Amino acid sequence: MGARSMDEAPAGWDEVATRLRARGLRWTAQRRTLVGVLAGTSGHVTGADLVERCRAVDPTTTPSTVYRTLDVLEDLGIVRHAHGADGREEFHVRPAADHGHLRCDRCLQVWEIGPDEARSLVAAIEAARGFTVDLSHLSISGRCAACREASPRG
Amino acid sequence: MGARSMDEAPAGWDEVATRLRARGLRWTAQRRTLVGVLAGTSGHVTGADLVERCRAVDPTTTPSTVYRTLDVLEDLGIVRHAHGADGREEFHVRPAADHGHLRCDRCLQVWEIGPDEARSLVAAIEAARGFTVDLSHLSISGRCAACREASPRG
DNA sequence: GCCCGTATTGCAACGAGTTGCAATAGCATC
DNA sequence: GATGCTATTGCAACTCGTTGCAATACGGGC
Ligand SMILES: [Mn+2]
Ligand SMILES: [Mn+2]
Ligand SMILES: [Zn+2]
Ligand SMILES: [Zn+2]
Numbered sequence: 001m002g003a004r005s006m007d008e009a010p011a012g013w014d015e016v017a018t019r020l021r022a023r024g025l026r027w028t029a030q031r032r033t034l035v036g037v038l039a040g041t042s043g044h045v046t047g048a049d050l051v052e053r054c055r056a057v058d059p060t061t062t063p064s065t066v067y068r069t070l071d072v073l074e075d076l077g078i079v080r081h082a083h084g085a086d087g088r089e090e091f092h093v094r095p096a097a098d099h100g101h102l103r104c105d106r107c108l109q110v111w112e113i114g115p116d117e118a119r120s121l122v123a124a125i126e127a128a129r130g131f132t133v134d135l136s137h138l139s140i141s142g143r144c145a146a147c148r149e150a151s152p153r154g
Numbered sequence: 155m156g157a158r159s160m161d162e163a164p165a166g167w168d169e170v171a172t173r174l175r176a177r178g179l180r181w182t183a184q185r186r187t188l189v190g191v192l193a194g195t196s197g198h199v200t201g202a203d204l205v206e207r208c209r210a211v212d213p214t215t216t217p218s219t220v221y222r223t224l225d226v227l228e229d230l231g232i233v234r235h236a237h238g239a240d241g242r243e244e245f246h247v248r249p250a251a252d253h254g255h256l257r258c259d260r261c262l263q264v265w266e267i268g269p270d271e272a273r274s275l276v277a278a279i280e281a282a283r284g285f286t287v288d289l290s291h292l293s294i295s296g297r298c299a300a301c302r303e304a305s306p307r308g
Numbered sequence: 309g310c311c312c313g314t315a316t317t318g319c320a321a322c323g324a325g326t327t328g329c330a331a332t333a334g335c336a337t338c
Numbered sequence: 339g340a341t342g343c344t345a346t347t348g349c350a351a352c353t354c355g356t357t358g359c360a361a362t363a364c365g366g367g368c
Contacts, residue, residue: 021364021365021366024314024315025315025316026314026315026316026363026364026365027364027365028315028316028317028363028364029363030316030317031316046354047354047355048353048354048355051354060318062317062318062319063354063355063356064317064318064319064355064356064357065316065317065318067354067355067356068316068317068356069316083237083241085291086241086325086326087237087240087241087242087243087325088241088354088355089241089354089355102279102283102285104285105288111283111285117282120278121275121278121279124274124275125256125275125294125296128271129256129265129298129299130298130299130302131256131258131265131294131296131297131298131299132296132297132302133294133295133296134259134294134295134296134297137239137295137296138294138295140279140287140288140292141287141288141291141292142279142285142286142287142288142291143285143286143288144283144284144285145283145284145285148284148286175334175335178344178345179345179346180333180334180335180344180345180346181334181335182333182334182345182346182347184346184347185346200324201324201325202323202324202325205324214348216347216348216349217324217325217326218325218326218327218347218348218349219346219347219348221324221325221326222326222346222347223346240355240356241355242324242325243324243325
């Protein structure tokens, strides 16, 4: 593992404090806790999930603070969220690439729609309407191939 | 107004009772209230909205009953729902045609994506993944042309 | 190292749903 | 028109957030 590419973005969680202060925002104990939790998380997580994980680190954690901080971090581009089929928020932690979601409402599996695959979809809407799609917030429900075969009607 | 086309689907709200019973379900006072409210509603409505309107008719209305009945009616295809940007449910009452939604998160306006416009989008996903999109549940956020011009960065 | 403006927090109350359960009431059958 | 099965209701408690407000505590400036 010696030949790791040098220009890969570093973890970068340490820059968060700086970026907050640069905007006149503050680096508090509560934010340190949440950012610590996020640094140890990958993939998609629920807001409630994050509250719970913060509480594991600091039992005095309050939900409103966590949700408010998530809003701030989303402004900074550090997290993104989309919504599950029930509308609940799901956060992506430092998504490698911008992506949308495809979810089967029968087997509940989720697939990511990468930027390449999304390109034509996004371009079509852009062309027809001048509307810029927020890809990371996109969550498409339906039925996957396997489930459709399993129960054509139902 | 004499020359109304004859084959237009009739209001059809009266069939609801029959369709419920055909499935072994029941036609209750509470369901009569909700269906009455729906018959007098068009476009998109929130669940909470519907609870409120039912209460105007029958003050003893209970939220859980309304939401449970909406689920049943959705099974019957009488209503459909999608989600607002905040994830809250929004119902379409007897949508004329299956359609998706485009919503600008700056001006909060909503546009419908008709079946024709959606066709290519849906077909692309179907072709690439074998995934069948639930168009009426689709809600795409982003920024409309006007808002993008108004504040290119922001 | 202290001051002070203001960003942030915690609390409490609220809003939108959801769920388990015991009581009620459709409705199909006789 | 009465009976019985079971779908449905209402209640209460719970989940996931959101919001207003007074108290707290960052952190830039001195
Ligand atoms: Mn939904
Ligand atoms: Mn959202
Ligand atoms: Zn599936
Ligand atoms: Zn707009």
